[in-house]
Ligand SMILES: [Zn+2]
């Protein structure tokens with residue numbers, strides 16, 4: 001394939017509504033695959049980047065790093081994928097491939113060039129990267145994963161960011177039978193954490209602001225559900241957990257949550273508050289507790305996560321929308337009004353071109 005022009009939805013400027021456009025996709029290189037995108041999840045970080053909450057961004061921006069589709073063409077040197085394979089792309093599409101982290105399969109922590117983000121970044125060819133709100137993407141085969149049969153592509157898409165963001169820390173801190181895990185916040189990220197931790201065999205507790213989502217939480221596999229809006233929760237559950245995964249991106253009272261850990265327990269953060277969060281060191285010292293962070297996962301681990309989810313019949317709980325619903329969906333994500341992930345049916349992108 002030579003350079004192709006494909007349908008996409010883009011924000012033309014910071015904070016502007018998304019609209020139909022066309023974008024170029026590079027000619028297929030020796031080690032590239034062409035993926036016909038079928039579904040693209042909407043991650044809250046798409047909205048942060050369009051609004052430049054995290055700094056100056058590149059426009060027009062085609063967001064989307066929860067990509068699920070089918071491979072329709074492969075380069076001459078491709079060995080890991082074949083035409084017809086169901087394939088996914090997550091948050092990054094390249095890295096240096098040579099640093100210790102890349103060699104260890106931790107490309108997300110690449111210390112060489114750093115990971116090349118799927119969108120809102122500039123590739124080594126000097127061209128901007130464009131994400132999954134489009135009909136096709138060309139990506140190096142080493143940065144694409146296989147989506148096993150057993151998960152539908154629409155329910156698989158959010159696994160590429162939300163799924164791996166929760167799977168990686170749960171696996172790293174050895175979640176399994178006998179471990180007590182709390183998931184703080186039950187949105188797009190948190191609901192995946194409940195499903196995955198439960199499938200790993202842990203006793204899972206959801207800590208949510210209110211009991212509003214309790215029924216869903218128990219359906220996803222939680223054994224317990226508590227409201228953090230009730231101060232009694234923190235007394236009742238003191239010293240309870242081996243691992244707490246915090247998915248909330250607002251500032252929380254870290255000391256209160258550290259108080260819920262058992263001796264030697266870990267509080268790992270996967271949400272990113274805008275401002276620094278104060279911690280009283282006594283909360284860590286007495287009980288030899290750990291405060292940690294974790295970001296998405298590497299390619300190998302993302303494949304492992306997808307295989308795990310297929311084996312256990314886990315997908316995201318989703319609401320499928322068409323392209324003309326993207327801007328409304330953004331408003332609802334910001335308002336926390338989604339159960340639990342919006343997924344764009346990318347076959348509707350082209351139709352949106354004709355008003
Ligand atoms: Zn994301």
Ligand SMILES: [Zn+2]
Pocket residue numbers: 095096097098099100101102103107109110111112113114
């Ligand atoms: Zn590297």
